[in-house]
Structures are given as C-alpha cells and as structure tokens.
Amino acid sequence: MNFYTVVLRKNSGYWVALCLENGIVGQGNNQEDAIKKLKEAIESFEIVYESESNIYKSPISIDELHEFLFVEEKEQDSEQFVRC
Template identity: 70%
Template sequence: MDFYTAILRQSAGYWIILCLENGIVGQGDTQENGISKLKEAIESFEDVYNAE
C-alpha cells in the first residue's frame, strides 16, 4: 500500500499513533518518534504477513 491513514493523539506525555487500515499502533515521546515507531511496526507486520 502506498499510503496509510493515521490518527495522532497525545496522552500522558506520549503520542499514540493509530493506523486505521490495519489497527497497528505506534507510540513515542514526540509525534515524529511515534510515526517512526508506527512505520517500523507496519514494516514488521508486512514482513510476517508476506512470509506466511
């Protein structure tokens, strides 16, 4: 997929980033860090999905 839709929300000093297409969540102390963690999680998910 070329793009994903994400919801960003700050909670208790952290940013929670939720991908709407697959339900994967990233968390970071900044928006950028949270988005980076979400990208890593999506890549890991895709690797596992393609391996099965």
C-alpha cells in the first residue's frame, strides 16, 4: 500500500484534493468525495504508468503548490484590477 500526501481546498463550491507526490487531483462535492476521486485517479494512473514506457511522474514544486492554494486569490486580484 502506498501513502500519499494530500492537500484539500474548497474552490467554487467544490472540494479539490491534490496529491503532492504526483500532481494528480480529484474533485467532489465534499472532502470525502474529493479524496475518493483522487484515489481512483491515482489507481488509474498507476495502471498506465506500469504499462507504458513514456509516462513520467514527479512531485509538484513549491511554486505549483502555491498556485494551487492561492489561485482563487489571484483571480479576485485580477478582477479588482480590471474594475479599476
């Protein structure tokens, strides 16, 4: 059994789960559903990863994590900029 680090956040009424080890995401109406979808996506990815030779995986960078956590703030900032 593999263990993964997951970051959860709510965005536009949905929960998004991000796996830090491979950058795969899952989305759901609640935290549990988002994690379930993430697990399904990771399982699907692992099947493809094991059967294909040109598939790569790597952990997400700090910059990508920062973007994931603060993307909504950036959108709000740009909306405020447009209104000015």
